[in-house]
Amino acid sequence: MAEINYQELLGEPDMPNRMRREIDKLAINGENPTWVGSKKVLGNDSKVRLGRLVLPGESKLDELLRAEEKGRSVYTKMVDGDGEVWELDFNYWPSLKRYVFKREWAKILKKFGVETGWIVQIWCFRSTQNKPCFGVNVVNPLVNQNF
Numbered sequence: 077m078a079e080i081n082y083q084e085l086l087g088e089p090d091m092p093n094r095m096r097r098e099i100d101k102l103a104i105n106g107e108n109p110t111w112v113g114s115k116k117v118l119g120n121d122s123k124v125r126l127g128r129l130v131l132p133g134e135s136k137l138d139e140l141l142r143a144e145e146k147g148r149s150v151y152t153k154m155v156d157g158d159g160e161v162w163e164l165d166f167n168y169w170p171s172l173k174r175y176v177f178k179r180e181w182a183k184i185l186k187k188f189g190v191e192t193g194w195i196v197q198i199w200c201f202r203s204t205q206n207k208p209c210f211g212v213n214v215v216n217p218l219v220n221q222n223f
Contacts (some may be wrong), residue, residue, distance in 0.1 A: 089114075089197055094159030095211050102153060102161070102203050109199035109211050112136050117194045117214075127182035129196065131175040140200050141208055153203060156184060157213035166208065177212075188214045 088111045091099075099109055115121075115132045131137065138146065149167045154177070156162065165178040184190070199211035 089213075089215075091199060091211060092157040092159075092213055095155050095157050095213060098155045098159040098161060099199075099201055099209075099211050102155070102209060103201045104204055104206065107201055109201040110136060110140055112140070112198040112200050112210075114198065115196045117190055117192055117196060119192050121196075122185060122190055122192045122194075124182045124185050127178060127185075129177040129181050130169075130172060131177065131198065133174055137175055137200065145208060150208060152207050152209050154180070154210045154212050156187075156211075160187075166210070177210075184212075184214070190214050191216075193217060 091109065096109075103109070113132050113136070115129075117129075120126055121129050147168045147170070149165055152164065152166050154162045154164050162180040162184065164180040167176045167178055168174075169176050190196075195215040195217055197213040197215065201209055201211065203209045
């Protein structure tokens with residue numbers, strides 16, 4: 077089997093069309109989503125019973141969040157690559173100094189069959205309620221297929 081080129085998969089990709097259409101409905105008029113980064117799914121990220129995704133430490137999230145949103149839990153929306161909208165908790169875990177998606181992440185794992193080694197691509201945008209929201213696409217690197 078050929079070796080997977082993760083560097084290529086971790087760069088900024090084109091956003092899936094269905095995701096983009098749904099984000100356009102939810103976002104403040106004319107706002108383009110900002111690329112946050114990609115993350116290779118690690119063992120605990122793929123466990124349904126844990127139901128959370130720890131986001132990459134080196135991301136633009138701190139630049140995109142307002143002072144009152146940093147370090148807090150925010151109930152927000154996430155659009156997946158199919159354009160389905162999910163409601164989830166977006167938390168900051170001080171012990172890890174990282175942001176985490178919780179609540180609906182287990183359902184997303186089940187929907188797409190996400191496994192360790194897959195890639196999660198993340199964008200951020202502001203909703204019409206001026207809350208941070210996210211576009212999240214999962215990619216199976218074995219077939220380089222977007223879901």
